[in-house]
Structure formats: structure tokens, C-alpha cells
Amino acid sequence: xxxxxxxxxxxxxxxxxxxxxxxxxxxxxxxxxxxxxxxxxxxxxxxxxxxxxxxxxxxxxxxxxxxxxxxxxxxxxxxxxxxxxxxxxxxxxxxxxxxxxxxxxxxxxxxxxxxxxxxxxxxxxxxxxxxxxxxxxxxxxxxxxxxxxxxxxxxxxxxxxxxxxxxxxxxxxxxxxxxxxxxxxxxxxxxxxxxxxxxxxxxxxxxxxxxxxxxxxxxxxxxxxxxxxxxxxxxxxxxxxxxxxxxxxxxxxxxxxxxxxxxxxxxxxxxxxx
Amino acid sequence: xxxxxxxxxxxxxxxxxxxxxxxxxxxxxxxxxxxxxxxxxxxxxxxxxxxxxxxxxxxxxxxxxxxxxxxxxxxxxxxxxxxxxxxxxxxxxxxxxxxxxxxxxxxxxxxxxxxxxxxxxxxxxxxxxxxxxxxxxxxxxxxxxxxxxxxxxxxxxxxxxxxxxxxxxxxxxxxxxxxxxxxxxxxxxxxxxxxxxxxxxxxxxxxxxxxxxxxxxxxxxxxxxxxxxxxxxxxxxxxxxxxxxxxxxxxxxxxxxxxxxxxxxxxxxxxxxxxxxxxxxxxxxxxxxxxxxxxxxxxxxxxxxxxxxxxxx
Numbered sequence: 278x279x280x281x282x283x284x285x286x287x288x289x290x291x292x293x294x295x296x297x298x299x300x301x302x303x304x305x306x307x308x309x310x311x312x313x314x315x316x317x318x319x320x321x322x323x324x325x326x327x328x329x330x331x332x333x334x335x336x337x338x339x340x341x342x343x344x345x346x347x348x349x350x351x352x353x354x355x356x357x358x359x360x361x362x363x364x365x366x367x368x369x370x371x372x373x374x375x376x377x378x379x380x381x382x383x384x385x386x387x388x389x390x391x392x393x394x395x396x397x398x399x400x401x402x403x404x405x406x407x408x409x410x411x412x413x414x415x416x417x418x419x420x421x422x423x424x425x426x427x428x429x430x431x432x433x434x435x436x437x438x439x440x441x442x443x444x445x446x447x448x449x450x451x452x453x454x455x456x457x458x459x460x461x462x463x464x465x466x467x468x469x470x471x472x473x474x475x476x477x478x479x480x481x482x483x484x485x486x487x488x489x490x491x492x493x494x495x496x497x498x499x500x501x502x503x504x505x506x507x508x509x510x511x512x513x514x515x516x517x518x519x520x521x522x523x524x525x526x527x528x529x530x531x532x533x534x535x536x537x538x539x540x541x542x543x544x545x546x547x548x549x550x551x
Numbered sequence: 552x553x554x555x556x557x558x559x560x561x562x563x564x565x566x567x568x569x570x571x572x573x574x575x576x577x578x579x580x581x582x583x584x585x586x587x588x589x590x591x592x593x594x595x596x597x598x599x600x601x602x603x604x605x606x607x608x609x610x611x612x613x614x615x616x617x618x619x620x621x622x623x624x625x626x627x628x629x630x631x632x633x634x635x636x637x638x639x640x641x642x643x644x645x646x647x648x649x650x651x652x653x654x655x656x657x658x659x660x661x662x663x664x665x666x667x668x669x670x671x672x673x674x675x676x677x678x679x680x681x682x683x684x685x686x687x688x689x690x691x692x693x694x695x696x697x698x699x700x701x702x703x704x705x706x707x708x709x710x711x712x713x714x715x716x717x718x719x720x721x722x723x724x725x726x727x728x729x730x731x732x733x734x735x736x737x738x739x740x741x742x743x744x745x746x747x748x749x750x751x752x753x754x755x756x757x758x759x760x761x762x763x764x765x766x767x768x769x770x771x772x773x774x775x776x777x778x779x780x781x782x783x784x785x786x787x788x789x790x791x792x793x794x795x796x797x798x799x800x801x802x803x804x805x806x807x808x809x810x811x812x813x814x815x816x817x818x819x820x821x822x823x824x825x826x827x828x829x830x831x832x833x834x835x836x837x838x839x840x841x842x843x844x845x846x847x848x849x850x851x852x853x854x855x856x857x858x859x860x861x862x863x864x
Contacts, residue, residue: 397652
């Protein structure tokens with residue numbers, strides 16, 4: 278959105294309270310959604326729960342195409358459609374709900390820096406593993422991504438998405454990396470997060486912020502998703518304070534949700550944390 | 552270590568040891584950690600197109616990319632981050648990610664995609680520093696790489712045009728600079744009184760922006776307003792690259808042209824701006840019937856009033 282349109286949206290957003298029928302759209306949970314999308318979606322859901330805002334999760338096969346920016350998840354609130362965690366945080370702030378008001382400027386700078394670290398390293402690594410690693414792409418990503426469609430559309434869409442992601446990896450210089458280097462980067466990122474978290478309950482001591490939501494979304498999804506091998510999950514598991522952080526947030530915000538929807542574990546997701 | 556380590560990088564200008572961000576990062580870190588590097592500039596050699604710069608050669612092995620080179624130097628016991636706590640080390644990684652995501656696209660745009668800067672500054676410089684016949688190819692190749700990087704990482708589906716992405720990347724870059732300024736505060740370096748790798752990264756990114764004589768530099772103007780970052784940059788230049796830093800006492804980009812040329816430059820800039828404005832008005836007129844947000848943006852308050860009065864479904 279252009280800057281003027283963004284300012285306009287936040288002004289309109291401020292005018293109405295949060296409705297009861299706000300909906301979050303994501304790809305189909307059992308068959309279609311991939312690791313990176315699932316992580317982003319969980320991050321947004323966690324953030325909204327932390328703010329205490331009710332939202333219904335609706336799974337659609339064409340969620341990616343409905344989204345204004347092409348990224349999932351996106352939320353439909355009243356008359357607006359907003360996608361991506363950054364814009365959703367801005368949107369909820371315009372409505373008067375914010376988790377990071379108590380932070381001073383330096384802390385806010387740190388929070389933004391860590392969110393960029395997660396996006397830069399973890400999300401890019403997830404995309405790399407899904408689409409640039411041939412084995413994972415053939416076994417998991419392509420079949421899942423194109424499962425709602427029939428032949429020949431499924432092949433075309435899957436290869437198109439793969440080509441797009443590989444182009445992006447090329448542009449940022451990740452195409453020269455081997456899988457081991459990517460795992461090493463994930464490990465370093467987790468180490469940085471673990472050191473920043475230390476023994477605190479949340480990243481900025483007592484109050485959860487959008488950084489906590491983002492980190493939880495990614496780490497929980499990595500830990501509970503079955504890929505071709507478990508190496509990614511092992512890298513995360515080696516940091517015990519991150520594991521207990523995930524447990525804590527899961528207990529605090531997802532207790533009822535856990536029992537309802539994740540009891541029937543699918544082939545892809547292993548359900549709750551081990 | 553019998554033979555010194557050899558670093559290949561782009562040459563320097565505008566008071567900087569190198570005009571290339573990544574090369575500057577490595578050079579600065581080497582100064583901070585006390586590593587002796589034999590600096591070889593690739594200007595006027597065929598390496599301008601064959602080598603990926605910066606490149607460190609040591610005892611037969613080659614390392615590229617600033618982060619890899621810094622890791623290599625640390626393994627050779629040239630460590631500027633020795634005194635950092637674990638948390639500060641984590642902060643370093645986070646801030647470097649912030650720089651890469653938010654500031655780098657805008658820097659690439661300022662130097663390589665913005666037509667005025669590219670035509671008047673970047674391309675002539677790189678052309679004059681490359682051998683014949685490479686001077687025809689090198690700048691163009693870098694520019695297209697920069698443009699594709701910006702579009703692929705920042706342009707989502709409604710923003711397929713570079714002009715719309717511009718607004719977004721510049722506002723993100725300004726925010727990033729503000730955040731850095733807040734973090735630096737009144738300190739000399741980001742972690743107290745000794746420089747670390749984060750200082751090297753920040754210096755590498757903002758020094759070309761401060762020192763280059765850019766014809767159109769809105770980001771540069773914004774950066775000049777952040778005094779502590781300017782002082783940080785000048786202090787590093789003075790203390791570690793002491794050669795010609797004494798010439799500059801303030802951080803505004805000085806043009807060395809005499810007054811007549813300066814007036815002519817200003818006139819051409821004004822004419823360019825006018826023609827840009829006329830083009831934009833033309834575009835707006837052509838697209839206004841279908842482009843609803845423009846109509847809305849002129850009267851947001853009235854619409855807000857309307858919505859409040861209608862019952863919500």
C-alpha cells in the first residue's frame with residue numbers, strides 16, 4: 278500500500294472497535310499449508326490472543342490469492358483486509374491495542390532488530406529448506422502446495438512458486454549456501470534468541486510483546502512439523518530455555534485450543550510439543 | 552603467520568578507504584581488531600567483473616562475504632568482540648539483520664537505481680575505475696543486480712512498480728536510521744568505549760551515504776540531521792583512517808564546484824524536478840478515475856464521519 282493509503286487505513290481503523298467476527302485466513306491446515314506459512318499464521322494468532330482480541334480461523338485453499346499482498350495469513354476485520362504481522366501490529370495499534378507501549382525507544386529499537394533477525398534468518402531458512410532443497414521440495418512442498426488443484430494446474434502452480442522462491446534466494450545471496458550452512462545459520466539465530474531471553478519469562482521481562490509472538494510462532498511450528506529429517510527441530514531443541522519459553526506460551530494462550538484442534542494429529546503436524 | 556593476509560576490494564574516494572559497503576565493513580573491522588591486511592584494490596583490473604568483492608586471501612584459501620571474513624579473522628585471533636557479553640553478541644546479530652533488511656535496499660536504491668545519482672555519480676565513478684572494455688558492463692550489471700534485489704525482496708504483488716516501492720523502502724530506512732541513533736545515544740560506540748563488529752557494520756553502511764556527493768539524497772539529508780551518527784562516522788575516520796579526515800569538520804556533503812557550476816547544477820535540478828512533477832501530474836490525471844485511494848485520501852475525515860453514523864453489520 279502506498280503511504281497515503283496506509284495512513285488513511287489507520288485513520289479509518291481507529292474509528293471502529295474490534296468486531297466479534299474478525300477472521301483470519303490461512304491455507305488448508307491438514308493438506309496444504311507449508312512450514313513457513315504455518316509459522317507466520319501461528320505468530321499472528323498468538324499476537325491476537327496476547328492482545329485479547331477474538332479471531333476466527335478460517336482455512337481456504339486460495340488464501341494466498343485472496344491476500345492483498347500475496348502473503349498469508351491475513352485478517353479480515355470489519356471493512357479492512359490486512360496481511361503480514363508488521364501491518365497487523367500497526368492496525369491493532371490504530372485500534373488502541375498494543376503490546377509494546379511500555380517500551381522505551383532503545384527497547385523498541387531492540388525489539389524491531391530481533392524481529393528482523395527472525396524474519397531474515399528463520400523465515401528465509403524455512404523457505405530455503407522447503408523450496409531449494411530438492412528432496413524436501415519433491416517429497417513435501419510441491420505435493421502439499423498443489424494438493425487442492427487438479428492436473429495440470431497443480432504442476433504449474435507448484436513449479437511457479439518454486440521458481441519464484443529460488444529467484445528470491447538468488448537475489449539475497451542464499452542460493453550459494455549448502456543445507457548444512459543453513460542449519461548452522463538457524464542454530465546461530467536460536468543461540469542469539471536464547472542468549473537474549475536468558476532466564477526471563479518473556480523477551481522484555483514481564484510482558485509479552487509481538488517479538489514473543491513471532492518467535493513462538495516460528496519455533497513451535499519447527500518443533501511440531503514433520504519434515505524429511507528432524508535436523509531442524511534438533512537444532513532448536515538444543516536450547517532448553519527456548520523450549521520452556523514455547524511451553525509457557527502454549528500453556529498460557531493455547532490451552533483450550535490445544536485440546537480441540539490438535540488432538541487429531543495429521544501426517545504433517547505432530548500435535549503438541551514433545 | 553608468515554605472509555600477511557591479502558584483501559581485494561574496491562578503491563576509495565570521498566575521504567573513505569573504499570566506496571563499497573562490504574569492503575568498508577571488512578577494512579574497518581580489521582582496523583578495530585588490529586589485523587594487518589595487505590589491501591589490494593581491484594580498480595582498473597579485470598577482477599572488477601570476475602571477482603566477488605570483498606575477498607580475503609590467506610595461505611591459499613579464499614573467503615568472501617563480510618560475515619564469513621569476520622568469522623575467519625576471529626578464528627585467527629583477531630577478535631574485536633572479545634569483551635562482549637552473550638546478550639550483546641545476540642544484539643549484534645539482531646542489529647546486523649535490521650541493517651540488511653531495512654537500510655540496505657534504500658542504500659542500493661540511492662546509489663544504483665535513482666536515476667540522478669546513478670547517472671551523475673555512481674556510473675561515472677565505476678566506469679572510470681574499470682578497465683576498457685569492462686567499463687561498459689560493470690556499472691550496468693551492478694545496477695540491474697541492485698534493482699532485482701529490491702524488487703524481489705520488497706515488492707509485493709500490488710507494488711510491482713519501482714516507484715511505489717521507493718516510498719516504502721525510504722520510510723523504512725529512515726526509521727532504521729532513527730532506531731540506530733536512539734541505540735547509539737551519546738556513546739562513542741554501540742557497546743561502550745571499544746569498537747566492535749556492529750560498529751564496523753554500521754560504519755560500512757552509513758559512511759558512503761554521509762560522504763558521497765549525491766545530487767539527490769533525501770536519505771542523506773535525513774542522516775545529516777542525526778548528529779550522533781555523523782559524529783560516530785567522523786570519529787572512526789579520524790581515529791582509524793586518519794589520513795584525510797582532518798579536511799572535513801562537519802558532516803554535510805560539500806561540493807567542490809565553483810559558484811557558477813553550482814548555480815547551473817541547481818537550475819538543472821529544478822528543471823528535472825519540474826519535469827518529474829509534470830509527469831507525475833500527468834500520470835495522476837490519466838489514472839485517477841480507476842485509482843480510488845487518491846480520491847479518498849483528500850477527505851478522510853468526512854468519510855470517517857459517514858462510517859460512524861451507519862450501523863455496523
